[in-house]
Amino acid sequence: MKKVEIYTDGACSGNPGPGGYGTILKFGDSYKELSQGYQRTTNNRMEMMAVIAAIESLKETFQLEIYSDSKYIVDAINQGWAKKWRAKGWMRNKKDKAQNPDLWRRLLDLLEKHPYKISWVKGHAGHFENERCDDLAVAACSSSDKLVDEGFKG
DSSP: OOEEEEEEEEEESSSSEEEEEEEEEEETTEEEEEEEEEEEEOHHHHHHHHHHHHHHTOSSOOEEEEEESOHHHHHHHHTSHHHHHHHTTSBSSSSOBOSOHHHHHHHHHHHTTSOEEEEEOOTTSSOHHHHHHHHHHHHHHTOSSOBOOTTOOO
């Protein structure tokens, strides 16, 4: 099976505030960058959108190697928290709702279509692809073609 490396980052100017994501997909020697800004959102939502946008851009099934500097995403996937939230009707426990269920639903559905490994990388630590994704995300925050984050409640 073909492999793709996915590097992601999200940014927000204020939290909530204008936000954006940046992602890089590497297929051997090929390299693709994606980014998009949103008018009002949160940093966690942009971190998630970076992963979602990368996977949604794929036209076939790949072995995914995903790298994110978001502990929120990496831990929720690797520790099985997001799947538990979904199984409990998007509740973290008996009284607390899980945040961002619309994006978690999309992400979990996408991950079911590909074998994957998701790993944490330290942000702002000189990792080339992570730094580039950060640049893309920050630039998207101030772009003139920002979208409305339909799922953002706040």
